[in-house]
Amino acid sequence: MAMTQAAEQRYTKPVLVAINKPLDEEDSLQALRSHALFQSLRAKDLESLIQQSRRLRLGHHQLLYRQDMPAHHFFFVISGRLRLYRLDSSGVDRTLDSIAPGDCFAEVMIYADPPQYACYAEALKSSEVLMIPVKAYRDLLDKHPEYAQAALSHYAKRAVTRFHDLEIMTVQNARDRLIRYLIDLLPEGAEKGGEVELPLPKCLVASRLAMQPETFSRILADLKSNNLIRVNRSKLFISDPQRLMSISQ
Amino acid sequence: MAMTQAAEQRYTKPVLVAINKPLDEEDSLQALRSHALFQSLRAKDLESLIQQSRRLRLGHHQLLYRQDMPAHHFFFVISGRLRLYRLDSSGVDRTLDSIAPGDCFAEVMIYADPPQYACYAEALKSSEVLMIPVKAYRDLLDKHPEYAQAALSHYAKRAVTRFHDLEIMTVQNARDRLIRYLIDLLPEGAEKGGEVELPLPKCLVASRLAMQPETFSRILADLKSNNLIRVNRSKLFISDPQRLMSISQ
């Protein structure tokens, strides 16, 4: 797709350049403390980890890393939003994941061998991320094996999520993939219905679900005309998830 | 698909019934010792874990567990082959993974909450698996946090694999998904070409790749007529992976 090839050109330059901003005045890192990977850490250890990290500010569409780059850091999103995507030889851009504040990404690099990024990561709007050295976290776990529990639990969850994502993609038709994707966006226990916000612009959700933007648009229009959803920009209201699911078969 | 609905009926009964076969005469468990999850375990601890486990013999098409069943065990494959699949409301059977001897599966259940299987598991031919209590392994890690390192590494690898599987499925056309799938089956460093064996019957590979068996068959026939592959039963010879990949675009 033209868009990302443009991005390719635009950001050939200095990926991973840190801003040496002090990290003491930390209200925005509150969320970090409650993340599964860090919540069991003693204050002192977390402090030290943060000291070794750098805060990065990313502009709209700015590239953070490329696929196959050696991976010396993983990331925690402080604010904004990012996406992970792959680019293949013919330049087709396939979106694989979107990442919200409070999430970690590329954290599997802590134990990857060889440690290199499996995809591109770019900011979808201006964002701030914490860039944590893989080595620092590994050293911490080596010194305090008891911290591994939380990490294990997090990794297991991650593997389950990816498995579930794969499951959706084995559904053979575009409409049903989209329906399942939407239902997964609903918060836990919203069987009565609710509003969901697309974590990506529509054309990227389409890419994530292996369909064309036109197809995405048409399916949404169709669901709308059948009163299965109400659409307002990137916000969708799903009144009856049961019925929506039953359409999917 | 009719097949698995039949399986549904055939095996309504006693899933997870163990055979109390002594596990001392262990040559076949050699592979277990070299698995990432167990290789760092001291002999005594591994012994104890095995003592708490049961060896299960599964017949052709026998169901091991169902999706949504509470998960008190995870599994190591001693011999044979299994597959993981989902069944949706309309009875469509979607294959998600195949598992070979030496592999573990459902091991993410060790840290899942709630611990319940995310899919069905059935033997593709007569197989033997070791059924390991989740609690036993957790207790072991609680007692010996130093063992967590290996587990973390394994889980990270698993997450990366799933991510890669997802990546293939975001490819929009059937032919290219199949080509990438085949190339991934090639052993590391077989750029010169080589033989791969399909880990599943063709109709299940088709399901895994979200296409119909007919489509799978036609694509294979087409690749064959273009001298891109040679087919012999479930064995495929790929003479020039580069060229195959370049067809895919």
Next chain:
DNA sequence: CTGAGTAATTGATCTAACTCAATTCACGGA
């Protein structure tokens, strides 16, 4: 506030892949 550039929508083809159907093949069990 305004305009440029991208995203979203909608319409009109076209084609890859699905469906249905019929035949051949191969594997597992007796």
Next chain:
DNA sequence: TCCGTGAATTGAGTTAGATCAATTACTCAG
């Protein structure tokens, strides 16, 4: 070894979704 049942293949017809094209609507930077 043979037999039966499900797997694989091949053909014909249909359709979901891709592609191409044109318009409208947002978004963001100046």
